[in-house]
Amino acid sequence: MRRTRIVVADAGQIFRAGVKHLLGHESDFEVFEASSFAELSEILEAREPDIAIVDLELPPSGGVEAVARLAPLHETRMIVWGFDVTNDVVLAAVTAGAKGFLQKEISPAGFIRSLRGVVRGEAPLSRGLATLMIDAVHGLEQRDRVRERAVALSSREREVLALVAGGARNRQVAQALSISEFTVKRHMQNILHKLDLPSRRAAGLFYRSAFESVGAAEMERTA
Amino acid sequence: MTAQARTVEPTVPLVAVVSRYPLLAEAVEGALEGIADVRAFPAGQGDTSAFLRLLQPAAVVVDSTEDADAAGDFALESGATLVQVLLREDRIRLLHAGRWQNLSDGSASPERIRSAVAAGIYLRGYVSER
Numbered sequence: 001m002r003r004t005r006i007v008v009a010d011a012g013q014i015f016r017a018g019v020k021h022l023l024g025h026e027s028d029f030e031v032f033e034a035s036s037f038a039e040l041s042e043i044l045e046a047r048e049p050d051i052a053i054v055d056l057e058l059p060p061s062g063g064v065e066a067v068a069r070l071a072p073l074h075e076t077r078m079i080v081w082g083f084d085v086t087n088d089v090v091l092a093a094v095t096a097g098a099k100g101f102l103q104k105e106i107s108p109a110g111f112i113r114s115l116r117g118v119v120r121g122e123a124p125l126s127r128g129l130a131t132l133m134i135d136a137v138h139g140l141e142q143r144d145r146v147r148e149r150a151v152a153l154s155s156r157e158r159e160v161l162a163l164v165a166g167g168a169r170n171r172q173v174a175q176a177l178s179i180s181e182f183t184v185k186r187h188m189q190n191i192l193h194k195l196d197l198p199s200r201r202a203a204g205l206f207y208r209s210a211f212e213s214v215g216a217a218e219m220e221r222t223a
Numbered sequence: 224m225t226a227q228a229r230t231v232e233p234t235v236p237l238v239a240v241v242s243r244y245p246l247l248a249e250a251v252e253g254a255l256e257g258i259a260d261v262r263a264f265p266a267g268q269g270d271t272s273a274f275l276r277l278l279q280p281a282a283v284v285v286d287s288t289e290d291a292d293a294a295g296d297f298a299l300e301s302g303a304t305l306v307q308v309l310l311r312e313d314r315i316r317l318l319h320a321g322r323w324q325n326l327s328d329g330s331a332s333p334e335r336i337r338s339a340v341a342a343g344i345y346l347r348g349y350v351s352e353r
Contacts, residue, residue, distance in 0.1 A: 012313055013332040018246030021253030083311055104310075107245050 004119050005049035007032040007076075009040040009066070011059050015104065019053065022108050029115070035059070037066045044074045051118050053102070056082030056089065064089070064096045071097025077118050081106075087132040090125075100124035146210040152194045160187040164200060165207035235260045236281035236344045241290045242266050247308060251284050251340075254333035258341050272296045275303075281347060282340045286310050291318075304343025306336055315339070 006029055008019045016033045023029040032047055034040040036059045043049065052070075054063040063080045071078050080093040081102040090101050100123040102114060114124035153161065156177075163173045170184045177184075188200065197203050238259040240248040248263030255261050259281070264274070266286070271293035275283060282304035283294045291307040298305035298318050305318040308331055315326040317339045326335050 012310065013330060014250045014308060014310060014336075015244075015246055017253055017333040018244075018249035022246065022249045024253075104246065105243050108249060111246070 001028065003028055003030040004051065004115065005030050005032070005047060006051045006053065006115065007034055007040060007043045007047070007049045008053045009034040009036075009043075009058050009063075010053070010055035010081075011035050011057065012055070015055070019111070022111065023115075026112060037061065037069075040066060041070060044070060044076055048074070049076050051115060052076045052078045054078055054080050054098070056080055056085075056093075064092045064098075067093060067098050068096035079114075079118065079124060085129060085132065087135045090129055090132050101129050103129065143209060146206060149195055150206075150210045153191060157187050157191050157194075160184060161191055161203055161207045162211075164188070165204040167204075237262065237278070238282045238284065238340060238344075239264055239275065239278055239280040240284045241271055241275075241294065242284070242286045242308075244286060244310060247284070247286055247310065250333045251336055254337040255340060258337070259344060266290050276300075279303075281344050282306065284308060284336065284340065291316075302347055304340055304347070306339050308336065317343075 006019075006023065008016045008031060010016050013035075016035070020031045020033065023031050032043050032049060034043050040052065040054065040058070044052065054066055056063040058066050063082070067078045067080060070076075077099045078097060079100045079102055080098045081104055082089070083104050085101065085103055093101050099118065100114070102111070102124055106114070117124055150158070159177060160173055163176055168176065170181045170188070173179075173184045174181045188203070191203055192198070192200075195203065195206055197206055236259045238251065238255060238261045240251050240261060241264045242248060243266045245263055245265075248261065252261040252263075262280075266289075268274075271285075271290050275294055275297040279301065280303060283298060284306045285291050285294050286308050288307075291305070294305050295318055297303065299321060306326075307316045307318075307323070308314075309316070310331070313331045315331045315335050316323045317326050318324075326339055
């Protein structure tokens with residue numbers, strides 16, 4: 001029987017050792033270790049493992065970056081794992097090419113079950129992470145909708161909005177753009193009208209939702 | 224009890240790993256193979272200190288500061304070895320004579336945990352009288 005080859009890419013020796021010890025009891029797994037992107041890259045080349053467990057904080061540039069660079073070059077199914085997980089992180093990992101995401105709190109039985117699932121073509125994602133993932137996808141869609149609305153703004157209005165989103169008052173915006181306060185007010189009125197927003201604060205949230213990674217849901221609620 | 228009547232049997236020391244991360248217990252179990260009986264217990268299940276008093280392990284390995292504090296009381300009372308593995312910081316600390324000592328310089332390894340736990344167990348005397 002061909003054993004499933006797994007590489008654990010994690011700078012933390014404890015987690016590598018934990019996985020190695022755990023899977024050492026299972027006859028169908030063979031485990032390799034990598035503590036950095038370079039070592040992971042070498043093992044992928046030399047051993048062609050079936051699965052790579054990649055730490056979110058893998059040196060030097062993190063697990064998402066590692067997956068983005070290596071996934072297109074190898075058939076190895078890459079699973080990212082980490083301590084603190086947010087919807088943006090899960091989405092970034094999956095977008096980069098990860099086939100799943102695990103939390104480091106995972107139980108030994110859950111870990112083995114996940115690996116066997118990957119072999120069968122499943123994507124490991126705990127129930128909590130699945131919810132995060134769905135939220136992230138919704139957030140992405142909302143951001144796209146927000147960006148579509150932002151197209152209506154002129155470049156000057158966008159400049160004004162960027163400053164307002166950063167907390168600038170009308171006088172500061174006027175100084176920054178070398179225009180009068182009256183003109184700033186007129187731009188703000190136009191911005192609120194075009195975006196159908198009720199307030200300056202909502203406009204600021206809109207800007208961050210459209211052009212920065214702030215949840216669009218807050219903007220929608222304010223609007 | 225006379226000296227002849229006393230029977231001394233070697234017992235395998237018990238090491239309790241109280242952690243949110245079961246893979247830490249796996250690593251400790253691997254590191255202490257042949258040295259100790261390692262048992263994993265999930266963190267945050269209630270009164271760690273009282274639980275350890277009932278269990279009476281020779282050594283305790285924890286990861287969270289809350290459990291380190293709780294296990295510290297037990298370790299001071301019982302003389303058990305207490306090791307804290309700070310997984311996020313990749314550091315290991317040992318409670319010695321009521322004070323925490325850093326054991327690793329930048330990297331927490333199973334071997335360092337083994338050294339700390341094994342030294343504590345042997346200093347305590349793992350052969351118990353029955």
